[in-house]
Amino acid sequence: MKELMLGNKAFARGLYEAGCSVVSSYPGTPSTEVTEEAAKYDEIYCEWAPNEKVAMEVAFGASLAGKRAFCGMKHVGLNVAADPLYTAAYTGVNGGLVICVADDPGMHSSQNEQDSRHHAIASKVPMLEPSDSAEALEFAKLAFEMSEEFDTPVIMKMCTRVAHSQSVVETSERVLPDTKKYEKNIAKYVMMPGNAIKRHPYVEERTRKLIAYASDCPFNRVEMADKSLGIITSSTSYQYAKEVFGDKASILKLGMVNPLPTKLILDFAAAVDKLVIIEELDPIIENHCKSLGLEVTGKDVLPLEGEYSPNLIAQKLGVSVAPFKKLEEALPGRPPVMCAGCPHRGLFYTLSKNKCTVLGDIGCYTLGAVAPLSAMEMTLCMGASISSIHGFNKALGEESEGKTVAVIGDSTFVHSGMTGLANIAYNQSNSTVIILDNSITGMTGHQQNPTTGYNIKGDPAGKIDLESLVRAMGIERVVVVDPYDLEQCDRVLKEELAAKEPSVIISRRPCALLKYVKHNKPLKCNSEKCVGCKSCMKLGCPALAMKDGKACVDATLCVGCGVCQQLCKFSALESQE
């Protein structure tokens, strides 16, 4: 049956049809829906792991046991999981092991624009790259076969536009392969030096076989048309190239981007007059072609940064684009903002008011850096807030200790904040850490995590108690505050900053978008009481605006959280019965 399917959902369908049995992932845009959709199939065991390293090791364990297994993550997640990946490349697999890594060119929802193909090259693991949903489904199935045939993990690289675009797919039934028996094999699976030394030549031999396979595999294809221009491309860049050139160019469309098909590339180059490489981010195909002695156009005209588009490719390669009209005036931007009723807002207001130096982390709360709160001065990677505040305070001592805080979400804390806190407890810095516990992984779209008490299917699960955990790690000062209570937040923050020992403040209130959270009626501004002092505007709440010199509440957005009422000295923001 033909249906329109999201790239990530098609990937999950491929996992299902291939008989994948175990899935362990950590959410990260744009990879999250692969695992969410896989969890809808009762035949597949699915879980959210605390981080990507754990997820990959879980999937590896299931593969070792003989089942087909999968783990999914975003590009930066693969940095976290790089440790098991690079050595799983040596051990190889038992049941097929497929890894999804989703890149985010254009940084729609990421802190950098790294090109994951480097990880595939460095770890010597084959990488596939679908260009639409139909390929995502088909490649996922073939990836398992390839994994088992070549005894290697296989990475499938998605990108935002493939992951989050719907296109037409045809589904088929699930075929469950026989479980491969687990057999003790110390030489293959115990990577101590004496064994690993013998596995490395195996890896190199496997790569040689894969290079030969790549020139005659179902993933790469040549579409010969006009021979005056030859284009080598992959992923969405292929779609854009087809859009721009149609039949006016021949295309070598790569679905397998590591290793690259040397013979196929040389044959294609010989058949066309001019060779252009169209690839987002780094010049990996281009450099390979150059190493083969080919003359190519690529990053000399196309950018290293950002997403490509049909117009960009057309303009850089001398093809005209459609005309368009434009407004002369500059329009106000509309950046994403913390939602009305977001529990983070009250806490960030408190940090802003106290002029704290705030070292931040990855999550919705990174929006604390945006005006008018502007209460975050550093965001690096998952968990870095806690490790960095320790270094910051060790460097500056009393100069920073009394005014610097780390802020980190509940899911991010479990992901990789715990180890940083272990360092604070062990090496004793006088640091104040704030865990923003909104009872969910918010930014990626509401995934459960080990502190929420529910699993990926929403069923009751184990629950880590943050207070007990933090105390067990050796932090004696642990205080819980309600971020809707500004007076309490202010008092506790001042106390903990003044304390001469490590402390943790848990700012606890569930995400305002969670279905079970009950909202109050929208507030109403009494314009007779409002003097237009704009105190409430310091919160940066999207439900509050100034109209004709008075505060005005947007009733479609306001959830009656009451934080703004605490800032109004004139009681103008009134609750409705």
Next chain:
Amino acid sequence: MVKNIMIVGVGGQGSLLASKLLGHLLLSEGYDVKVSEVHGMSQRGGSVVTYVRFGEKVYSPIIDKGQADFIVSFEKLEAARYVEYLKEGGRIVTNIQEIDPMPVITGAATYPGDVLEKLEQLGISVDAMDCLSLANEAGSSKAVNIVLMGRLSKYFDIPVEKWEKAIRECVPAKFLELNLKAFALGRN
């Protein structure tokens, strides 16, 4: 011949249902279809774009400047923000609701209330309506998306029954009546 529809608005306004409905309808009409979406809570409150493309064979999942046959906007300012994507002779179908973006809330910028008039001065066809009032009339402010689909349907040579069938297949049964009413209010 590929046709391009851009759906723009403010994150959280319900553009995903609109694109789901269009994708479903156009696929059942026998077209190749691609829909490119914005996911993730981090987009809430921000400017969001969804691309819907259909025709005999569609390659790119995104629409570029000068290519959109229609820009369907959930909010007035957003209709203007993406005008460069409209093709010559294309049409803007928009809700006249104003939602202040953060730079306006903080006082760093002012909301350009006359922006639709300026678009018309450029010779652009703008079909503007108060979708929020019609959605409320249908029973929920959340039905703005279906009101807009009703309006858009006027410009397509697809029988109204097919649109209604697509709505039936895309929305939960308990909201069906509300959404069919919203669609009819938008169309008429």
